[in-house]
Amino acid sequence: MKKLSLTVMSLILLVACGKKEEQAAPTVMPYKVVNVSKSNTSLIAEYPATLEGVTDIDIRAKVDGYIEKIYVQEGQEVKKGQLLFKLETQTADQEASAAKAKVAAAQVEVNRLKPLVERNIISDVQLETAKANLASAKSTYQSIIARINYATIKSPVNGIVGTLPLRLGSYVSSQTTEPLTRISDVSTIYAYFSVNEKQQLDFTMTAEGKTFQEKINRLPMVNLILSNGETYSQKGKIETVSGQANTQTGSFNVRASFANGNKLLRSGGSGTIQIPTKLTDVILIPQNATIEMQDKRVVLTVDKENKVKAIPIEVRAVPGGQFFVVDKGLNINDKILIEGVGIVAEGTEIKPQLVDYTTIINTEKEKVN
Structure with missing residues (x-):
């Protein structure tokens, strides 16, 4: 009986140890994976x-003078030829009056000498001298009148008035x-920006056309x-790209130009240009x-041993926050986890549940839309 009891006890211990070993064995959990493929997208x-x-x-x-009048306000929209400023012209007006009197006197002298020359009382030399004096007087007068006209400053174009740093009475x-x-003509706004050589190639090589x-x-x-x-x-529309890169920056x-009929955009402002770039046959994965x-x-990734x-x-990043374009690190047909990411530790053995790559991509795209 004692021998039988020992045999039974030994069997019970073996069974118990076997159960402990079964309980200690790790459970291989199933997780969804996809075989990496290629797709098309836009960045x-x-x-x-x-x-x-x-x-x-x-x-x-x-011309020199003191600002006598300012006809516009900062930010005002003006037309070509509209008055902007008037400078003080009191001295020039006095000079113009004196010059005009000299013109009149010179004209009188010419008129007086003409009949004398015609009757051969005096020589032509005196008349020609008088005519030269008249021309000189007229030139001086016209020069002064031009100075007076320059004192009235008009807008050369349609546009928006910028800042007015000087005030009435300022000498200029x-x-x-x-x-x-x-004065800024902002009917169209130009947005200027720089791209490096790779970026320039990215958005020009994908465009259609034989020449640059x-x-x-x-x-x-563009936005x-x-x-x-x-x-x-x-x-907006990209209109020009410089013919060569800046030797210092490589850019x-x-x-790009934008219609600005409502004059919302102003010179001196800033913004960000967004250029869409179509990519074909690239590795696309959910973020x-x-x-x-x-x-x-x-x-x-999952290796051949399912680890x-x-x-x-x-x-x-692809716009919308759902995808990444993978430039380096993955190859076609690599298996990647799309479930349990951040939970499954490296080296863990899993039971891969293969999901169709196209189905996953289309599902994520539907979330974006």
Whole structure:
């Protein structure tokens, strides 16, 4: 009986140990994965820009004088030929009166000598001298009148009045450093920005056209994000790209134009240009399939033994916040986790549940729309 009891006890212990071993074995959990493939998408590149009108003309005095009248206000819309400023002309008016009198006197002298020459009483030399004096007097008078006219300053173009740094009574001359104001024609606004060589190639190589200018002409319309974060209502068109890169910065200067019928945009403003770029046959993955780890973007891949491995990747965000374009780190047909990211530890064995790549991409796109 004792031997039997020992045998039974041994069996019970073996069964109990077996159960403990079964309980200690880790459970392989199922997680959804996809085989990486290629897709098409569009990216939005952003560039800080400065805004300028079609023309920005500094208004300066051509003659010396004190500002007698200011006819406009800062920010006022003016027409070509509209009065802006009037300079004091009292001295010039007096000079004009004196010069006009000299013209009259010279004309009298010419009139007096003409009949004497005709009757051969005096020589032609005296008459010619008198005529020369008359021409000189007229020239002096016209010069003074021009100075008086220059004292009345008009707008050379339709536009918006800038700041008025000088006030009534200020003395100005053609040598005054600061302009009286600036008139900006803002019927169209130019947005100037810079791109590096890679960026320039990114948005021109994808455009249709045989020549560089044809590609520029066929670039997609661009958006302007204003300084308050709002998107400007009118789309713009890229018109020019500088012919060569800046030797110091390696950047190209680009100009886009925007219609500005409501005069909302003003010269000197700033904004951000958004340029859409079409990408074909690129690796596209959901953003929620990645995590940030030690300042790096990481995706979890599954190896041949179904173990999880963290792979650093280089990405560009797609507008909408749902996708990344992967530029480096993944290859076609790599398996990546789209479930349990941030929970499953590296090295963990999983049971992959393969999900169709196209289905995942289309599902995420529907969320954006």
